[in-house]
Amino acid sequence: MRVVEEQPRARDANATKARILAAAKSEFARLGLAGARVDEIAMQASANKRMIYHYFGSKEDLFRAVLVEAYLDIRNAEQELELDHLPPREALERLVRFTWAYYLDNPEFITLVNSANLHRGKHLEKSERLRTASRRFVSMVQEILDRGVADDVFRPGIDPVQLNITIAAIGYYYLTNRFTGTILFERDFMESKALEDRLAFNIDTVMRLVLA
Amino acid sequence: MRVVEEQPRARDANATKARILAAAKSEFARLGLAGARVDEIAMQASANKRMIYHYFGSKEDLFRAVLVEAYLDIRNAEQELELDHLPPREALERLVRFTWAYYLDNPEFITLVNSANLHRGKHLEKSERLRTASRRFVSMVQEILDRGVADDVFRPGIDPVQLNITIAAIGYYYLTNRFTGTILFERDFMESKALEDRLAFNIDTVMRLVLA
DNA sequence: TCAGTAACGCACTAGTTAGTTACTTCTTGC
DNA sequence: GCAAGAAGTAACTAACTAGTGCGTTACTGA
Structure with missing residues (x-):
């Protein structure tokens, strides 16, 4: 039956x-x-x-696989931005907006990176694919900076890695620490007005940092 | 015997x-x-x-106690800075240097905050002592900004909470993600020259952000 | 001085957890 | 059409882990 x-x-x-x-x-x-x-x-x-x-x-190897995939995902998304077609100012602003939006849309990326670093990066060692993707990303920012300097809109001598770190930091920190932030600073970090304000503040921060 | x-x-x-x-x-x-x-x-x-x-x-209540102590520790250290005796520019630079040094000297603070936020802040709820300490800290920065505006060295309209978040972010992110950063960007994030460079970059970032 | 209380410690438990053994079922190349 | 390997499953285990029961030992105040 x-x-x-x-x-x-x-x-x-x-x-x-x-x-x-x-x-x-x-x-x-x-x-x-x-x-x-x-x-x-x-x-x-x-x-x-x-x-x-x-x-x-093993569980750890699964974690390793998750991390590599997460990093490749963001680096791929960055490449699709095609910033080299834009004037330097617009390109940089677009990168700041993209980074912010990516963290907002992929909150798991942030906590995965935090976990990777809690374990002192030992699950991310020697992945040549990741290193290549990162190199390409740094070159992309370097190129924007070079074009900006050539156009006299950006000041010279800015380290693209430091700039990258800062662009990531000012979005990442706000979002990863939004729970303790909301409690300590008594404002809702995720309210749409608050998110808008933070993005505007971050764009302003980066522009003042690079403009000639 | x-x-x-x-x-x-x-x-x-x-x-x-x-x-x-x-x-x-x-x-x-x-x-x-x-x-x-x-x-x-x-x-x-x-x-x-x-x-x-x-x-x-319980284990969770112990974690709660650890978190409250960690936050009170940093807020106490901040209060001992006595920034109101310094001219606004010096006061702000000193705050950036202090924040950086605190994270460097107390690396456990960073991972504890990350853990608190991984658990969506639920171990930090309703501690009035912490809220009071945070309020005092925001006022301190507000006062520096006000004095700077009065002296015509800072531009007006800067939100002290946003500024605080940015000052914390640009140091915190660099240090918390130093392991993945070292791997991806192929430079030693903790080398003394690298640390110096980052601090200098951060001071520059904050100054360009607030100067009139 | 001594009873009451707070500090302390041993040994246990009930439930979990990563990882495995031993098997069945499906798919594919020939 | 069928052998062989790959995909999939259930039940198990050995080690671990948060939490506790219950007893002992040292202070303290009356």
Whole structure:
């Protein structure tokens, strides 16, 4: 007698791997490496826990895979900006707006990076793909700065890495510490007016930093 | 027969509490709330685990106590700066230098704040002492800005909270993400020259932001 | 001086957790 | 059409972990 039954899922290694990775990203972002539970990741991925060990080897290696993917995602998004088609001022402002929007739209990126650094970066070692992507990103900013200096709108001698760090910092810090910030400073950090104000302040900060 | 024996420790509730709190701060900073182990904290404090539950109630309440202490510590240090005796420019530069030095000298503060925010601030709720301390800090910066505007060295209309956040951000981000930063940007973030450069860049950033 | 109380410690428990064993089921290249 | 390997599953384990029960030891105030 054949009653209504769940179909066994079509077998698809790539899809299963992707579901595990997505569930892991969400759980590691929400609870950190130590706080996340492998069983919970398996459940969220609608996969068997054994599959996690089959595809990724260990909890730490899964975390490693999540981190690499998260970094490649943001570096890819940055490349799609095509800032070299814009005048230097517009290009830089667009980069500041993009960075801010990316953190807002991908809050798990921030907590993953925090977790990676809590563990002193040991899950990110020697990934040549990441280093290449970062190099390309720094060159992109360097080029904007060079064009700005040539046009006499930016002052010379600005280190593109320091500038990058600052652009990231002024958005990242506000968002990662929004909970303690909201409590200590008695204002809602996530209210839309507050977000607007912060973005405007950040654009102003960066422009005053680079303008000739 | 009395052989050589450990003396039972003199009983001192405050000392035991303080040792537990110090050990907890170190462990929570190093491993996060989920990663820290109550047994390890007890061992590091040379205390019995039972004492932790006696004095603090639970692992989460111990974490709460560590966080409140960490915030009160930095706010107290800030108050000792006595910036109101300095001309506005010097006062602001001193604040930037202080913030940077505090993070460098108290790296556990940064990871504790990150952990507090990973848990969405729920361990920091409704501490009136902290709110009072924060208010006093914002007033301090507001006063520097006001004096600067009166002296025509600072431009008017700067929000002291936004300025505070930025001053914290540009130091905090660099240091908290120094591990991934070192890997991605292929430079040692903690080398003394790198630290100097970053501080100089940050002072420059803040000055360009506020100067008239 | 001694009873009451606070500090302290041992040994345990109930529940969890990363990782594994031993198996079945599906898919694919020949 | 079928062998072989890959995908998938359930049940298990050994180690761990927050929290506790219950007893002992040192202070302290009356």
